Amino acid sequence: MSENIELVKRYVAAVERFDLDEVEQLIDPEMTFQELPNRIRPAGGRDDHAAILAGLRRAGERKVLSSQRYVLGDIIEAGDRVVVEGRWEGTMAVPLGRLQVGDKMIAHLCMIFGIRDGKIAWQRNYDCYEDFSAK
Template structure:
């Protein structure tokens, strides 16, 4: 049986590295990513695997972020559900709000994953961004 926590951690590390080729096989074809409303995506939304991989590849071009980090906090697993609390930091190539190029965007995130048959089938993100203000 696949270790759901190890699978989710591997996926987060692939996303962190902008590595779509490493992330793709960890996701089921019917994967759904739900992003709750936040400062970046005010209306929230739902994306399938193809859209997620396209976005990850675009991110890998490093036109918006030169790098990113997920500082993982608590990870709670119950069967095939894994909940991860994390701090996300993104190093900006271009200004965002009052954050300058070279600055760091920060979000506090709760990610809820569903795993089935050794693949992630659902991810729901609650992203709370810090103000886009220079410190």
């Protein structure tokens, strides 16, 4: 396995565990995160390094999700880019739409990572959430 793919896998595993310290070690101080429009973030958005860490810190409080899991599928490396297809499952700590505490919110993912100097420099997510709206 290449160093870039190993880096991305370590990063995703750290995010899954809400491990702020490890994430900080793996990302570039100038990292940006772009999320394309989806059910959670309808307008999409772009976060800088500080916002990325603040979001992970909030998630780590486990007020909305009690846990999360990434199931990685195909991983493709092209130069300084790594593309990952996968599935994300978040176990709800609060009700949302038709989801109750303990239910899983599910998203099908395509994540693209840019690597610079052995760190993750940017991430772009295409998150497709399964319907969780109230019936």
